[in-house]
Amino acid sequence: MHYNINWFENRVKLTPNAIAVIDSDTNESWTYEQLQHRVTKMGNYFQMHDVQKGDRVAVLAPNHISYFDFFFAAMKIGAIFVPLNWRLSEEELKYLIQDAEPKIIGVAPSFMEKINNLSTNASLINISHNQYINHLQVKQISVNTILNEEDPLVMIYTGGTTGKPKGVILSHRSILWNALNTIISWELSSDDITITCLPMSHTGGLNVYTLPLLLVGGTVVIASEFHAEKATRDLVKYKCTVVLFVPTMYHMMIQTNAFKQSTFPDMKVFVSGGAPCPLKIYKEFAKKGLKFKEGYGLTEAGPNNFYIDPSDVGTKLGSVGKPMLFNDIQIINENGKEVRTNEVGELLIRGNHAFEYYWNKHEETKKTIANGWIHTGDLARKDQDGYVYIVGRKKDMIITGGENVYPLEIEQWLEAHSNIDEAAVTGLPDEKWGEVVTAFVVLKDPMTEAELEAYCNQKLTRYKVPKKFFIIAELPKTPIGKINKIELQKMKV
Numbered sequence: 001m002h003y004n005i006n007w008f009e010n011r012v013k014l015t016p017n018a019i020a021v022i023d024s025d026t027n028e029s030w031t032y033e034q035l036q037h038r039v040t041k042m043g044n045y046f047q048m049h050d051v052q053k054g055d056r057v058a059v060l061a062p063n064h065i066s067y068f069d070f071f072f073a074a075m076k077i078g079a080i081f082v083p084l085n086w087r088l089s090e091e092e093l094k095y096l097i098q099d100a101e102p103k104i105i106g107v108a109p110s111f112m113e114k115i116n117n118l119s120t121n122a123s124l125i126n127i128s129h130n131q132y133i134n135h136l137q138v139k140q141i142s143v144n145t146i147l148n149e150e151d152p153l154v155m156i157y158t159g160g161t162t163g164k165p166k167g168v169i170l171s172h173r174s175i176l177w178n179a180l181n182t183i184i185s186w187e188l189s190s191d192d193i194t195i196t197c198l199p200m201s202h203t204g205g206l207n208v209y210t211l212p213l214l215l216v217g218g219t220v221v222i223a224s225e226f227h228a229e230k231a232t233r234d235l236v237k238y239k240c241t242v243v244l245f246v247p248t249m250y251h252m253m254i255q256t257n258a259f260k261q262s263t264f265p266d267m268k269v270f271v272s273g274g275a276p277c278p279l280k281i282y283k284e285f286a287k288k289g290l291k292f293k294e295g296y297g298l299t300e301a302g303p304n305n306f307y308i309d310p311s312d313v314g315t316k317l318g319s320v321g322k323p324m325l326f327n328d329i330q331i332i333n334e335n336g337k338e339v340r341t342n343e344v345g346e347l348l349i350r351g352n353h354a355f356e357y358y359w360n361k362h363e364e365t366k367k368t369i370a371n372g373w374i375h376t377g378d379l380a381r382k383d384q385d386g387y388v389y390i391v392g393r394k395k396d397m398i399i400t401g402g403e404n405v406y407p408l409e410i411e412q413w414l415e416a417h418s419n420i421d422e423a424a425v426t427g428l429p430d431e432k433w434g435e436v437v438t439a440f441v442v443l444k445d446p447m448t449e450a451e452l453e454a455y456c457n458q459k460l461t462r463y464k465v466p467k468k469f470f471i472i473a474e475l476p477k478t479p480i481g482k483i484n485k486i487e488l489q490k491m492k493v
Contacts, residue, residue, distance in 0.1 A: 041133055065130050066133075086199070173352055302354075420447075
């Protein structure tokens with residue numbers, strides 16, 4: 001076995017008695033050595049059930065210790081770990097299972113009925129509690145699998161908001177280099193502690209802090225679900241030093257009593273990811289003197305790609321920073337040429353942390369990876385000091401009357417209004433303009449469309465001012481808390 005494939009075993013040898021994982025629901029904890037015992041048992045179980053190199057093993061559950069049992073056992077024997085999004089409908093889940101064809105699925109009891117309704121030949125493990133692994137009948141089996149760093153380790157499915165979900169294959173190399181890049185560029189150490197509330201079926205939950213901290217010898221606290229008040233209190237209870245939440249989570253957290261009351265004495269930095277962060281969230285953290293910054297990533301690359309020093313956030317508000325040590329970026333125009341300073345173009349990324357291919361989707365892979373560069377589909381600009389700003393998704397850009405409009409700029413201005421709780425901007429079809437800028441807003445107190453338009457006119461160029469405003473009770477969200485603009489468009493088209 002190549003020396004850097006099963007890095008977890010070497011980590012266990014270095015710090016066997018350090019706390020690796022804590023379950024915030026039960027307050028149970030596992031040292032690295034205790035976790036290794038679980039992993040060895042799960043690896044033996046896989047081999048007894050004829051799981052070979054390249055076979056898939058899946059988990060369908062909220063965040064749980066079983067994710068680590070399955071992941072590190074897959075790393076050990078050469079299987080591919082597939083974390084399934086438990087929030088999916090039965091029909092959506094059926095597609096994923098038929099596509100991945102896992103041999104074994106670990107299933108939380110609340111989803112057992114859903115799985116039984118699906119046609120799958122997979123063996124099922126009931127992960128009803130943290131001690132489920134003690135009930136597995138296993139015998140010791142030696143591992144003789146030859147593994148290479150390009151071999152698949154994880155398959156994470158994309159959200160599928162614009163089509164069928166794609167299985168993103170992350171190799172042993174992808175996972176390791178994202179972790180190394182994060183540890184060095186973000187200066188993580190064995191003293192760091194995080195809480196993972198984002199689903200570990202999502203790359204943010206698995207790869208932003210969770211696996212990098214386990215590589216460096218830190219501690220990961222897991223929560224089965226996100227509850228704003230509890231998550232905020234758990235940051236203090238477990239003395240967390242670093243954390244990632246998506247903007248929607250931060251939006252809820254800053255309104256809690258726990259946030260208002262705590263000074264978060266152990267926190268080094270709060271990180272926002274998954275979507276551009278509203279500036280009003282930055283301001284709430286700044287009021288308390290807390291370090292807050294924004295990251296950028298995608299399942300296909302990392303997801304960690306940039307670093308910004310928290311001390312630079314105030315002068316570079318909204319920037320994700322500069323590329324990390326071990327990855328490169330380009331920002332290109334429609335002709336494939338690099339753009340000028342502050343010009344908007346598509347962001348390209350390359351590095352050893354990049355994904356290998358899409359499962360069963362050769363043509364899609366060729367469209368995304370060209371000449372070693374991942375075409376992210378995201379629009380960005382770089383200022384004169386080299387700081388990068390994410391402008392939005394390429395597909396979200398609105399072309400109205402021949403002018404390019406980036407929704408994020410309008411959303412940031414709308415959400416700066418004290419009476420606007422949330423806002424989303426998209427383009428709707430129009431015979432005259434091609435598309436019209438359309439805003440969906442959630443209000444704290446009543447406002448008229450005329451008042452909203454007048455507010456936009458204070459700052460925005462005329463063609464950027466929404467021609468339509470829809471006042472709604474709540475913005476539709478994806479399972480990880482991103483605003484679902486596809487659903488918004490369906491509502492009004």
